[in-house]
Amino acid sequence: MFYHLYELNHAALGPFRAAADVTKLYFQNPLNPFTHTHIGRSMAAACELFERSTRRYGKPDFGIKTTLVGGTRVPVTERVVWERPFCRLVHFERAIPEGRRRDPKVLLVAPMSGHYATLLRGTVDALLPRHEVYITDWVDARMVPLAEGSFDLDDYIDYVISMMHALGGETSVIAVCQPSVPVLAAVSVMEKREDPYIPPAMILMGGPIDTRISPTAVNNLAAEKGLDWFRRNVIMQVPFPHAGFMRAVYPGFLQLGGFMSMNLDRHMTAHKDFYLHLIKGDGDSAEKHRDFYDEYLAVMDLTAEFYLQTVDTVFIRHALPQGQMMHRHERVDPSAIRNVALLTVEGELDDITGMGQTQAAHRLCSNIPDDRRADYVQQGVGHYGVFNGSRFRSEIAPRITDFVLTHHQARAKAARPAGRPAAKAAPEAVPAAPTPPKRGGRPPISLVR
CATH class of the missing domain: 1.20.5 (Single alpha-helices involved in coiled-coils or other helix-helix interfaces)
Incomplete structure (x- = not known):
């Protein structure tokens, strides 16, 4: 009701x-x-x-019309290349000259946590000059008819695997926040099956791999309330006349309310300043406020089964780090990953995903060679700054590009038939960072500060 x-x-x-x-x-x-x-x-x-x-704020547009490739500004066109009831895979197609070397493909898995994939507009824009970018454009569950069936965490993992197959085995995968767990699970399942379409590199950014480490208010809420509380208090049915009428969902407006309550004073101050900017005629400041809140206040519903399974698996039982996570009756084993390079990225001031939660992936992926793993902590940024903003563009995005290029070329070299001449290396590629000595029982990972 x-x-x-x-x-x-x-x-x-x-x-x-x-x-x-x-x-x-x-x-x-x-x-x-x-x-x-x-x-x-x-x-x-x-x-x-x-x-x-x-x-009520509708889904924003990505609005990326051009990008800079090799010093030349070229048009960008959005094209749907894969589609299922709960997700579309969008390719940002660049009009690059024929004969130019191919840039590595990246699958950017956007969070399915209440906001639309357009929240990663800045992430896409920063990666486009050096990559062929594909992004998961999740569909608002409120708009999916009940006849299309359910969608849970197992389906999410299957979607990621299916997209990797559709894009081919030369596509690196980047998970931002919530998708880090299902992406790590998907790659683990693919490696265990000896799937030929495993990605060359996997980048996990601000993801809750092990929420027992540096727990935040979000983590503590799940642990304190328990699954039954969430089922009773936040699961509702979509009302008429929406297309998803009668579907059980976790409404986006509840998620938005939770996010805003964490920094309510900041949001109230922002709206007061917006009012004063309008009175003073400060159009630039007012427009920045509109741009941010047009995105921030646009929310989508999540299916009840996906939400509850995620809360239970990730935040209550900590199933993945404890070796108890299952995917369709098959245990998810990150130690099966041997051929995929791993980069983890965290923000020093992240109040959503605490420091060390994402880095825990290195301990779970114990069989990845030392020269195929790296970890980076960005100083002075919170959760949003891990994937957007000036620090992301100047510090994080170049590291992601270097990591992807390095391991994309390593995969291509390994797959090249004997006797075939090597292609000229791309000038952007750099060697992987050196491995430091082990500290405090952590796995040997490359720390780039």
Whole structure:
């Protein structure tokens, strides 16, 4: 009933939002003498703030039209290359000249945790100059008819494996936050099956591999409440008239409420500043606020079975680090990974995924050779800064590119028939970072600071 009440409240506020829009236009009309007064600007600002605070935000566009490749700006076209009921695989196709060397392909697995894949717009934009980028564009469960069946963590892993098959064995995979566990599980299953389409490199960024390490408020909530609490309090049915009517989901607005409550004072200050920027006529600052919150407030529903299975597996039972995670009655064994290079990336100030949780993947993937593993901790950034922002573009993205290029070329060299001349190495590739001595019982990993 709570979801239905949410929909009713949204509908009830519709006339008031319309009235606020009309009032804002009235006080922004250049022919209106009040437009140029403090009262007029205050009224227009208050109306816009009300409308933006009560609207439902739709899925944003990626909006990436061009990128810089080899010093030349080229057009970028989005093209769906793989599709299932709960996900589309989008290729950012670059119009590069014929005969130019092929850049390594990367599969960017976006979080399925309430926000749309467009949250990784900056990640895609930073990788495009040096890679063929594909991204998982997850579908809002509210929009998937009940007849399409269920979608759980096992299905998520199967989707990742299917996409790796569709893209071929030369595609490295990058998991941002939540997908780190299912991606690691998918690669483990593929290695155990001796799948020829395993990726050359796997990059896990800010992912909850072992939430027993440096637990955050998110981790503690799951441990304290237990699975039954989540089933009783946050699982609801999609109301009419949405396409997914009667589907059991974890609503996106609940996830958004949880995120905002963690930093409520910061969000309230941001909206107050937005109001003041509008009154002062500071258009640039106001537009930055709009851009951020248009993305941040756009949320999607998750299927109940996926959400509950993820909470139970990752945050309550810690099944993966304890060797108890199962995929369709088959135990997930990260130690089976031998031929995939592993890079983990963490943020020093991450309050969602604590320090060391992602790095734990190195301990689980114990049979990856030392020269195929690396770890990087970005100083001065939180969770969002791990995959977006200036530090990501200048510090993290170049390391990811170097790591992918190095191990992409190593895979290509190993697959080259004997006697065939080697292709000229790409100038961007760099040797893997040297392995430091073991410390504190951790696996031997390359630490790049």
